[in-house]
Amino acid sequence: MTGQAGPMAAVRRSLRPTRWSTPGVAVAAVAITFALTAVPILLAEANPFAAYYEFLVSPLTSDFTRLEVLVGATPILFTGCAVAIAFKAGYWNIGAEGQLLLGAIAAAGIGQVVGDLPPIVALTLMIAGGALAGAAWALLPALLRVRFDIDEVVTTLLLNPVALLLVTGMLNGPWRDPVSGFPESPRIAAVAELPHLIERSRLHLGFLIALVVIGIAWYVLARTPAGLRLRATGLSPHGSRFAGVNVTRVLLGAALVSGAVAGIGGVSEVAGIQFRLTGGLSPGFGYTGIVVAMLGGLWMPGVILAAVFLGDLAVGASSAGRALGIPSQLGAVVQGTLLLVTVGLLALRRNRLARSTTPGTGAAVDSVAADLAQELAVVADPAEPEDQPGTREPGA
Amino acid sequence: MNFFVDLLAATLRNATPLVYGTVGETYTERAGVLNLGIEGTMYAGAFSGFAVAYATGSPLLGLLAAILTGVLAGAIMALLTVTLGANQHVSGIGLTIGLIGVSEFLNRLLFSGQEAKRITPFQALSTALAATVGNGNIGGVATAILLGGPGAVFWMWVCATVGMATKYAEATLGVHYRVRRETGELASGPMYYISRGIPNARLGRALALMFAFFGAATAMFGTGNMAQSNTVARTFVEASRTIFKLDVPLWVPGLFITVLVGMVLLGGIKRIAGTAEKLVPTMIVIYVVSALAYIAMNLDHMPHVFSLIFSDAFTPSAAVGGFVGATMAQGIQAGVSRGVLSNEAGLGSAPIAHGIANVKHPAEQGTVGVFEVFTDTIVVCSMTALVILSSGLWTEAAYQGASGDLTSAAMSTSIPFASAIVALSSFLFGFSTLIGWCYYVEKCFEYLFGSRAIVPYRVVFTILILVGSVTTVRVVWALGTLLNGFMAFPNLIGLAFLGGTVAKLTKDYFSGEGKYNAVPDAPGAGTV
Numbered sequence: 001m002t003g004q005a006g007p008m009a010a011v012r013r014s015l016r017p018t019r020w021s022t023p024g025v026a027v028a029a030v031a032i033t034f035a036l037t038a039v040p041i042l043l044a045e046a047n048p049f050a051a052y053y054e055f056l057v058s059p060l061t062s063d064f065t066r067l068e069v070l071v072g073a074t075p076i077l078f079t080g081c082a083v084a085i086a087f088k089a090g091y092w093n094i095g096a097e098g099q100l101l102l103g104a105i106a107a108a109g110i111g112q113v114v115g116d117l118p119p120i121v122a123l124t125l126m127i128a129g130g131a132l133a134g135a136a137w138a139l140l141p142a143l144l145r146v147r148f149d150i151d152e153v154v155t156t157l158l159l160n161p162v163a164l165l166l167v168t169g170m171l172n173g174p175w176r177d178p179v180s181g182f183p184e185s186p187r188i189a190a191v192a193e194l195p196h197l198i199e200r201s202r203l204h205l206g207f208l209i210a211l212v213v214i215g216i217a218w219y220v221l222a223r224t225p226a227g228l229r230l231r232a233t234g235l236s237p238h239g240s241r242f243a244g245v246n247v248t249r250v251l252l253g254a255a256l257v258s259g260a261v262a263g264i265g266g267v268s269e270v271a272g273i274q275f276r277l278t279g280g281l282s283p284g285f286g287y288t289g290i291v292v293a294m295l296g297g298l299w300m301p302g303v304i305l306a307a308v309f310l311g312d313l314a315v316g317a318s319s320a321g322r323a324l325g326i327p328s329q330l331g332a333v334v335q336g337t338l339l340l341v342t343v344g345l346l347a348l349r350r351n352r353l354a355r356s357t358t359p360g361t362g363a364a365v366d367s368v369a370a371d372l373a374q375e376l377a378v379v380a381d382p383a384e385p386e387d388q389p390g391t392r393e394p395g396a
Numbered sequence: 397m398n399f400f401v402d403l404l405a406a407t408l409r410n411a412t413p414l415v416y417g418t419v420g421e422t423y424t425e426r427a428g429v430l431n432l433g434i435e436g437t438m439y440a441g442a443f444s445g446f447a448v449a450y451a452t453g454s455p456l457l458g459l460l461a462a463i464l465t466g467v468l469a470g471a472i473m474a475l476l477t478v479t480l481g482a483n484q485h486v487s488g489i490g491l492t493i494g495l496i497g498v499s500e501f502l503n504r505l506l507f508s509g510q511e512a513k514r515i516t517p518f519q520a521l522s523t524a525l526a527a528t529v530g531n532g533n534i535g536g537v538a539t540a541i542l543l544g545g546p547g548a549v550f551w552m553w554v555c556a557t558v559g560m561a562t563k564y565a566e567a568t569l570g571v572h573y574r575v576r577r578e579t580g581e582l583a584s585g586p587m588y589y590i591s592r593g594i595p596n597a598r599l600g601r602a603l604a605l606m607f608a609f610f611g612a613a614t615a616m617f618g619t620g621n622m623a624q625s626n627t628v629a630r631t632f633v634e635a636s637r638t639i640f641k642l643d644v645p646l647w648v649p650g651l652f653i654t655v656l657v658g659m660v661l662l663g664g665i666k667r668i669a670g671t672a673e674k675l676v677p678t679m680i681v682i683y684v685v686s687a688l689a690y691i692a693m694n695l696d697h698m699p700h701v702f703s704l705i706f707s708d709a710f711t712p713s714a715a716v717g718g719f720v721g722a723t724m725a726q727g728i729q730a731g732v733s734r735g736v737l738s739n740e741a742g743l744g745s746a747p748i749a750h751g752i753a754n755v756k757h758p759a760e761q762g763t764v765g766v767f768e769v770f771t772d773t774i775v776v777c778s779m780t781a782l783v784i785l786s787s788g789l790w791t792e793a794a795y796q797g798a799s800g801d802l803t804s805a806a807m808s809t810s811i812p813f814a815s816a817i818v819a820l821s822s823f824l825f826g827f828s829t830l831i832g833w834c835y836y837v838e839k840c841f842e843y844l845f846g847s848r849a850i851v852p853y854r855v856v857f858t859i860l861i862l863v864g865s866v867t868t869v870r871v872v873w874a875l876g877t878l879l880n881g882f883m884a885f886p887n888l889i890g891l892a893f894l895g896g897t898v899a900k901l902t903k904d905y906f907s908g909e910g911k912y913n914a915v916p917d918a919p920g921a922g923t924v
């Protein structure tokens with residue numbers, strides 16, 4: 001794919017900064033975020049440097065907290081991966097939260113009835129069930145998007161509270177704990193529990209599963225024709241369709257895979273941490289997944305780094321709260337600021353990039369994507385071009 | 397019909413916030429911006445509106461602040477999505493996460509613990525009782541008998557009867573005239589009711605300053621500090637002598653309590669103080685039960701003891717054994733001064749704690765004050781007095797000049813391990829009293845110098861504990877009595893001036909009118 005001369009190569013070169021500056025953007029975003037969040041820390045009459053130390057370094061100073069960081073990273077590895085897959089395709093799935101909850105419901109339901117099966121079968125069933133449930137929850141917005149061009153941001157977002165209500169309904173209805181009467185589901189069977197990786201730690205197999213899922217996602221996105229089609233669609237749906245990519249199928253596929261990955265995240269939390277469905281299962285893992293995906297540059301290895309970083313931050317936020325008397329909500333402040341700074345920086349970079357290529361800004365990027373897609377269509381996959389209403393104007 | 401009216405009303409009520417959100421969202425979507433940040437914007441508006449309205453007392457300013465906050469949130473969104481052209485969905489989600497976080501963060505910072513700072517009436521009683529039931533009840537009573545004879549006990553009771561009225565007035569006024577300091581904490585005490593209550597501002601200010609100054613001095617050198625550690629050290633030495641047959645120098649227990657108090661005051665280890673305060677009520681019960689057991693065992697002595705108390709009250713006490721005798725004046729003086737030392741009525745210290753209690757009406761806390769004096773003097777002090785008098789040890793030469801050890805030795809005559817009980821009670825009472833007084837005097841310092849200069853003061857306070865533990869009894873208590881007088885003087889003048897106010901508040905409370913209900917920010921409680 002390399003070595004071609006002509007305008008394509010020139011555009012490639014101009015695109016190159018994207019490759020190296022993504023880690024740069026992430027580091028700069030973290031630095032700027034810490035500068036901004038020094039203000040609330042100072043308001044709390046704490047030393048910002050001591051606070052950052054508590055936030056970032058102190059969780060790494062003991063074995064227990066180091067493992068807790070990974071425990072905290074596990075669910076957002078799933079949601080971060082899910083969001084990154086969808087965003088990469090230009091499908092704005094804000095519904096990872098709800099998809100995760102559906103996966104959790106499925107896991108709790110299956111986990112209660114598989115007591116007689118061998119663990120490997122039970123766990124496979126739960127993971128499959130969770131993935132299906134998450135995908136099913138993602139299906140409706142995706143269909144509405146490709147068939148009727150209904151904005152998936154609104155539909156996926158609004159399905160999140162619905163999923164939470166579903167959880168509450170289950171917990172107050174059929175699954176209310178018969179023994180304690182608490183709104184908690186009965187405990188799942190012992191064989192349905194994800195085994196712990198290290199003794200006396202909460203770190204469980206779900207962490208490894210997350211790494212495997214991310215590994216597969218990375219391979220598919222980076223090394224397969226399907227992945228290239230997905231990325232091309234994300235860069236320019238028009239160009240891709242012009243190049244013969246079945247954009248509808250790509251979008252549907254991205255949405256469903258995204259939902260499935262988030263659903264497995266729900267399985268992992270139920271089978272690895274809570275062992276039952278609870279109302280407080282997710283403190284916004286789906287939304288944190290957006291932060292993870294953006295901070296990781298929608299790039300799978302970046303997602304791992306970002307998830308571990310935010311896991312570190314979460315463990316640090318609770319201990320910094322205790323150690324320095326700072327309200328632990330600072331964790332949310334840092335997350336929100338980080339997300340805003342990251343998207344701001346990404347936008348800045350894109351503006352610079354657009355200016356550095358040919359005049360016509362966004363169109364340049366589109367044409368690059370179109371070329372990429374066309375190249376792909378020729379090289380790898382004879383997907384038939386088709387006329388379809390499922391893609392929107394860029395910027396709509 | 398009624399059902400539909402209710403339904404409509406509920407619909408409108410629930411729709412109101414939605415209308416605001418919807419109008420805002422429609423407006424931005426018309427301009428092509430999908431603003432997912434409105435959830436966070438509403439949070440931030442709610443917080444800033446509340447905070448400003450709370451601080452200024454003006455809902456209009458609160459509304460203005462909320463509007464400005466919303467504009468600011470919109471500006472951030474616009475900067476990101478319009479100026480920079482960043483992704484609208486992600487920016488909106490980020491704005492919501494961030495603004496909810498900031499609102500809850502600041503809400504915690506500014507308003508949490510506020511309720512905790514206004515303590516319940518029971519907590520105020522515990523704090524005041526922990527500070528009040530101190531070594532005055534153990535060592536102080538013994539000293540009163542040694543100085544003034546058995547008649548001193550009678551005068552102590554008289555003093556307590558008057559003291560209940562005084563304490564009622566102090567606690568009531570404390571709540572009525574409390575203020576909110578610039579730190580956001582409630583503050584109260586005689587300096588506030590004197591300076592705010594006395595019509596002549598210059599006189600009020602002078603008396604308040606005098607109280608704050610001598611209040612601080614009392615805690616440093618008087619009953620709040622040295623007298624406490626002195627008694628604690630002596631009861632410890634006595635206990636180790638009777639139980640372990642071991643002579644311990646005074647500075648050993650002195651150093652122990654100094655280090656412990658130092659850990660709380662300088663090291664900030666609040667758990668120790670919290671534990672001690674929880675133990676005090678239990679300790680009072682154990683102490684009183686032990687004393688009652690002693691009295692039950694020596695019931696046949698009681699008629700003689702009571703007749704001694706009443707007869708000596710109006711006649712000079714004869715010299716018996718090592719007891720050198722006392723005039724009636726000495727009896728009155730000793731009884732009253734020890735009584736005041738013990739129940740602190742009129743001294744002005746307790747209203748500093750009572751004043752910040754979370755009560756509906758000032759007079760409510762006044763009744764708690766009455767109960768405090770009753771528990772302290774009529775119950776606990778009387779027990780000590782009966783035990784000492786019935787043991788007869790107060791006439792022995794060996795105990796002249798020692799106070800804590802007299803109580804301990806007296807109770808040991810009938811109760812096994814009594815000296816341990818006395819030593820432990822004395823220790824806990826002394827410890828909680830030291831902590832309580834440290835708080836009182838920080839409030840005096842705060843009034844004098846503002847909310848700074850706390851640490852150097854605490855260092856000095858801690859060192860003086862050690863000094864007090866090894867000083868002679870008479871010197872310590874004499875100094876305490878003198879300083880108490882200087883502290884009580886401005887307070888009593890203030891109470892005399894404010895008698896009318898107390899009567900007014902009392903009438904208001906018992907008639908159920910509640911015109912003067914204690915609200916932290918009612919007109920009665922301005923900011924300094």
